[in-house]
Amino acid sequence: MVGGMEQLYSEVILDHSRNPHGRGEVPAGVAQSHQMNPICGDEVTLGVRLGQGGTVIEDISWQGQGCSISLASTSVLTQELTGSTVDAARTAQKRFVELMHSRGAELDFSAAEELGDAAAFSGTAKFPARIKCALLGWMALLDAVNMAVEASESDTRAQSAQQ
Numbered sequence: 001m002v003g004g005m006e007q008l009y010s011e012v013i014l015d016h017s018r019n020p021h022g023r024g025e026v027p028a029g030v031a032q033s034h035q036m037n038p039i040c041g042d043e044v045t046l047g048v049r050l051g052q053g054g055t056v057i058e059d060i061s062w063q064g065q066g067c068s069i070s071l072a073s074t075s076v077l078t079q080e081l082t083g084s085t086v087d088a089a090r091t092a093q094k095r096f097v098e099l100m101h102s103r104g105a106e107l108d109f110s111a112a113e114e115l116g117d118a119a120a121f122s123g124t125a126k127f128p129a130r131i132k133c134a135l136l137g138w139m140a141l142l143d144a145v146n147m148a149v150e151a152s153e154s155d156t157r158a159q160s161a162q163q
């Protein structure tokens with residue numbers, strides 16, 4: 001059965017790398033982060049737009065090039081986190097970083113459930129050279145979310161100062 005899961009997981013990664021979610025122009029004016037993984041040549045610029053007073057991720061867009069792991073991982077986070085709250089996205093990001101540092105340990109059911117398609121990268125954690133590839137988009141996401149939250153907080157301050 002382990003072979004079956006690994007097969008399923010590699011299909012998930014292949015699928016996302018072939019049809020990446022959210023890949024396209026990053027609109028001007030959104031909080032965005034550019035990250036590079038020079039070891040592999042991966043590069044991503046990821047933008048985040050928040051809504052509902054800066055608490056919900058309304059839109060994720062990204063441009064990038066690189067290996068299939070880096071593209072698939074950025075696609076998965078776009079699929080899993082668009083529409084989620086900022087808090088939930090930060091938690092998921094933390095979980096994913098933990099997963100990538102687990103050296104390929106078996107996921108328990110609730111962790112797999114929480115990660116959704118991102119659980120497919122559990123096997124990648126066995127290959128130290130690929131960990132940076134898988135983390136690239138998630139680092140850009142956290143960075144862009146932090147910037148977007150900061151911008152929305154300073155907007156709120158400016159508005160209340162005017163009143």
Ligand code: ZN
Pocket residue numbers: 037040041042066067068069070132133
């Ligand atoms: Zn790579």
